[in-house]
Amino acid sequence: MENTSLLLKNTVHNGKTCDVLIENGMFSKIADSVKAPADCRVINCNGNLAVSPAFYNTHTHAAMTLLRSYADDMNLFKWLQEYIWPVEAKLTPHDIYVGSKLAMLEMIRTGTVFFNDMYWYPMETIKAAKEMKLRAAVGMLFLSGADAEAEAGNNAVNQELEEKRSWIEEDGKIRLTLAPHAIYSVSREKLHSAACKSGSENYHLHIHLAETRSELENCQKEHGMTPAEYLDSIGVLGPKTILAHSLFLTPSDIELIRDRGAHISHNPCSNMKLGSGSFHYQEIVEKYGCEITIGTDGACSNNNISMLEEIKFAALSAKRQAHDPEVGKDTDIFKAATCNGAKAFGIDGGEIAVGKVADCLLVDLNNPLMVANYSFVSNMVYSADSSCIDTVICGGDILMLHKFIEGENEILQEARKCCRRIANI
Ligand SMILES: [Zn+2]
Structure with missing residues (x-):
């Protein structure tokens, strides 16, 4: 070594x-x-x-650096359906490899040593991370509703990753995770099988949660529950679960997430840029005592993946939301982006201390x-x-x-x- x-x-x-x-x-x-x-x-x-x-970025889509400035200033679903998904369908494995490396250059320059990723062709991101020597948690994507051919392709990719798990994880820096995209894009059956696999095969599980008001309203209409309650009813909420965004939470959702030991990844820049809604920092962190982590989301909705920028926005948006400058203290935000991010993935880091x-x-x-x-x-x-x-x-x-x-x-x-x-x- x-x-x-x-x-x-x-x-x-x-x-x-x-x-x-x-x-x-x-x-x-x-x-x-x-x-x-x-x-x-x-x-x-x-x-x-x-x-x-150093910083631990707990929610990103690394290779989206190639789509930086591709489509800006529009609603999340219009942005996804009319711009991002059509162009993503034409990205090649080589694009993902190069886009991931470009992301890692940016991460390194801005002080990030670990990222939790969810994107297409995950093996390419793994190869890039091994070469660049960063830590990474790379997700096996779960999506429903695609055509049978696309679904079979996705299953084959995940199977190959699982077969290579010991090679992928051998250096201790990279790990595979399960990445069901969101409750509106993954069936109940698939969410259930991901939850079971997370428990039985010791995988972290990474999902977008309650990012928009329409996700909350549709979930209540369809299932009679909030998105967090719905995930809990399927067994998805646990100490290995990372919940990106988490904007539309009720007080009992927050208690549920805290009691299950699941980890929230707060993504302030993306939330603000997409006009998705506000993160209730004061309630989540200070009232209910959840230990949050910080993530940048992808470079297409941010538009950079600098944790230095993200922590400033996290602190400022907490104060603005609460109309109180004492909310979102620098020490708490810095800990969320360092220690808490490491801890969520069982990495004994985020501090300068002997033995870490x-x-x-x-x-x-x-x-x-x-x-x-x-x-x-x-x-x-x-x-x-x-x-x-x-x-x-x-x-x-x-x-x-x-x-x-x-x-x-x-x-x-x-x-x-x-x-x-x-x-x-
Ligand atoms: Zn995301």
Whole structure:
């Protein structure tokens, strides 16, 4: 294994200069001065690079970077039915591979080391993540209502993924999940079989929930229940379930989600851009005590996948919704995007502490956006942008060193080629 040890020399942690040693992908020592073991790689931080937890993006569609700016400023269903679904039907596996790599470039530059993905041709995203050395949870798509041929194709893709599960998951960074798209696009039978499989074969389950008012109203009409109650009646809500959006929840839905230990992925930018509705942060987090996580959704409805931007919007939208500046505190939002995201997927990370997985960022304290620096977390949530992120480390692997990512130009060139073809579809 590459980088069995890595020393962050004279980094800044909790406002103090210290050394941080990483061994076998974990933080092994944090002290005023640590002697580098033999053959240890050293990054000199010179008292100017602060070590920070990295971000865990709990809801995205990575390869949609190729559709960034393809269709904007319209209602979710018009957007999906008239623009996104027709063009997606013509995307090739190579597009997905390249689009996923393009997404990973952006994730790395903006400090993300893990993403929870739901998209077509998941094997291509897995291959790209393995090459780029990010952590990822990649979903096996479940959809109903497509024609028999499309359904058979989808089943074959999922079967191949399941057969290759041990290869996919062997490095400990990538995992397969079950990804039934939403309650309006997946039958009750398929949702039930996904719920059973999640329990019996230890898969996380990733689904969009209560994203629009019409989803709530249609579910109440058809099933006499809210979307959260409907999922619970099928056995879908549990500690391995990730619920994207979760906008139209009743107080008893929130209690149900909390009591089942399911995880909400809050996607503020996408919700605002699609005009879907408001996330009731104060109620969900502060009144009912749900531990939320943060996700960007795809680059087509955001239009970037920067967790740095997402956390600022999460904090500001919470305050605006509650008409109260004390709601959506920087420390809570930062924890949601780091520790809580990691915890939702059983990753012992999101913190700079001995024994935790060595996922971290080196943040440039000489960047004007980080001066003054009375509160590092406040600066990360309200001020920083990607120009502040100097280096990104995931499980001890260096993904970006002093802003350099290997192979970046080739990925950008290939992505532009794919976009030219898509523009002519
Ligand atoms: Zn989504």
